[in-house]
Amino acid sequence: MRPFDYIRAEAQSDATRAGAEGATIIAGGTNLLDLMKLEVMAPDKVVDITRLDLGEIGEARDGGLRIGALVTNSDLAADMRVRKNYPALSSALLAGASGQLRNKATTGGNLLQRTRCYYFYDTDQPCNKRAPGSGCGAIGGASRLHAILGVSENCIASHPSDMAVAMRMLGASVEIESEDGETRVVDLAEFYVLPGEDPSVETVLKPGDLITHVILPAPRAGRQTYRKVRDRASYAFAMVSVAGRVSVQDGRITEAALAFGGIGSQPWRDGHVEEMLVGEEPSTALFAKAADALLADAVTQDGNAFKVPLTKRTLIATLKDLTAEIAQ
Numbered sequence: 001m002r003p004f005d006y007i008r009a010e011a012q013s014d015a016t017r018a019g020a021e022g023a024t025i026i027a028g029g030t031n032l033l034d035l036m037k038l039e040v041m042a043p044d045k046v047v048d049i050t051r052l053d054l055g056e057i058g059e060a061r062d063g064g065l066r067i068g069a070l071v072t073n074s075d076l077a078a079d080m081r082v083r084k085n086y087p088a089l090s091s092a093l094l095a096g097a098s099g100q101l102r103n104k105a106t107t108g109g110n111l112l113q114r115t116r117c118y119y120f121y122d123t124d125q126p127c128n129k130r131a132p133g134s135g136c137g138a139i140g141g142a143s144r145l146h147a148i149l150g151v152s153e154n155c156i157a158s159h160p161s162d163m164a165v166a167m168r169m170l171g172a173s174v175e176i177e178s179e180d181g182e183t184r185v186v187d188l189a190e191f192y193v194l195p196g197e198d199p200s201v202e203t204v205l206k207p208g209d210l211i212t213h214v215i216l217p218a219p220r221a222g223r224q225t226y227r228k229v230r231d232r233a234s235y236a237f238a239m240v241s242v243a244g245r246v247s248v249q250d251g252r253i254t255e256a257a258l259a260f261g262g263i264g265s266q267p268w269r270d271g272h273v274e275e276m277l278v279g280e281e282p283s284t285a286l287f288a289k290a291a292d293a294l295l296a297d298a299v300t301q302d303g304n305a306f307k308v309p310l311t312k313r314t315l316i317a318t319l320k321d322l323t324a325e326i327a328q
């Protein structure tokens with residue numbers, strides 16, 4: 001690990017000022033410290049925000065929740081309002097990492113965790129995300145963990161978060177304070193940037209920006225679930241995951257929200273797929289059609305082509321669960 005300066009922020013303005021001057025923000029450190037030890041990231045300066053007053057879960061004005069960026073993954077998963085009204089989020093959090101990591105990992109940090117692409121972590125390998133212009137080792141290489149949607153010819157990394165998939169399904173937004181003290185709210189749908197030409201740019205955050213809260217809209221009707229398929233039963237990243245909420249009335253689907261992990265360059269949501277379901281009677285044939293539409297633009301490698309049939313089966317099974325007693 002390379003030497004670095006350490007600053008402790010006593011106020012949000014300390015953090016945004018230091019960030020604008022090039023410091024890297026640290027909170028739980030569950031991903032950043034690994035990256036620093038491997039010298040994948042080598043900041044000259046880190047600013048520790050763990051003393052800031054961002055550790056509460058409050059009620060939002062519309063009946064939703066306003067989650068402080070420093071709320072740990074464990075506390076968020078255990079919150080009774082989350083368990084009752086946003087069970088897919090609680091399940092997604094508990095499906096991520098280990099208990100020890102969830103006790104340290106924060107809500108803001110979880111959104112910003114970096115891909116687990118093997119080449120990104122190995123500084124001897126080419127990686128456009130770590131070293132722009134150096135190439136992509138995963139294209140034509142080991143790609144089992146990698147994305148099939150939203151990829152570019154420069155990067156096929158998948159986003160690793162479970163939490164962010166559930167939040168995307170729930171329609172969450174991110175509250176950000178900038179260096180000038182202004183606060184803006186960005187829908188999670190607009191927060192992440194596709195890899196395109198420069199995969200080193202992952203979000204719309206600018207130097208000096210600080211995530212202060214995540215806002216969940218008021219709970220909506222319908223069943224929720226989070227289904228995660230992985231190589232072992234715990235402490236593994238998703239090969240495919242689905243966060244879903246479906247509402248059914250009089251035998252027809254009235255609302256559907258679906259987001260996917262493990263297959264997208266960012267937590268993935270496709271409004272067209274949801275629209276296909278609304279107004280229809282639940283059936284395996286309908287769910288298969290929706291899965292085909294989701295995967296129509298999939299770009300696969302030898303190592304991750306299995307995700308196409310796996311995603312299809314996982315989505316069908318998830319939708320059957322969400323509409324059980326109705327689907328044929």
Ligand code: SF4
Pocket residue numbers: 115117118119120126127128129130135136137138139154155156157199
């Ligand atoms: Fe780097 Fe992305 Fe290629 Fe992985 S997939 S090696 S993160 S450019």
